[in-house]
Amino acid sequence: MAGSPKVGVLALQGDVREHAALLAGLGADVVLVRRPEELAEVAGLVIPGGESSVIDKLSRTFGLQHPIRAAIAEGMPVLGTCAGLIMLADRVVDAIEGQESFGGLDVVVRRNAFGRQAESFEAELEMPELEGGPVRAAFIRGPVVESVGPAASVLAALGDGRVVAVEQAGLLGLSFHPEITGETRFHERFLSAVSQRR
Ligand code: GLN
Secondary structure, X not given: OOOXXXXXXXXXXXXXXXXXXXXXHOOOEEEEEOOHHHHHHOOOEEEOOOOHHHHHHHHHXXXXXXXXXXXXXXXXXXXXXXXXXXXXXXEEEOOOOOOOOOOOEEEEEEOOOOOOOOOOEEEEEOOOOOOOOOEEEEEOOOOEEEEEOOOOEEEEEXXXXXXXXXXXXXXXXXXXXXXXXXXXXXXXXXXXXXXXXX
8 A cells, every 4th residue: 555554563472473464465564563663663553362461561571561552542543352452451350460451442351251261163243333244253262341431332242242342432452353264344444543543
């Protein structure tokens, strides 16, 4: 995309490559973010799935926690999937001792809500906000959004009512992995939030 802004994938741990490949396939100029200098180059950030307690620790080790919090506070669009949603949540239940999130999304999430050893599963989600029909979603030890504050809104829930996708301005948080099922609409939504902000 000529003149398109650079977007980052937080590349500390997790399925970084899948997100980078998906974004590149959509024409984005992708930067792998491991250092504050790299964060400073990007106009939006994807936080991948992986292990949120590890992403948290590494982000502090690499001096990224404060810059990411500041960027979120300034309105940088962020797409967080699975562990990435945990990192975006203002409050995390069942975190390990001392675990912190970046915050920004006015929600409470519960880690490993589908059971630590539970098989991964796929589900079809109705998401009226997204054009093009239901979303095929892959859940891999994902979190559930236990409560949604007034600033955030629900994008999708499972049949039993458990919330698995939320949005708040440019922040998009998903319990599942769109990059695994070939679902590109969330990354497209993220990229359009990035270009609208310019
Ligand atoms: N259970 C992981 C965590 O707590 C999330 C799993 C995932 O990202 N696939 O961070």
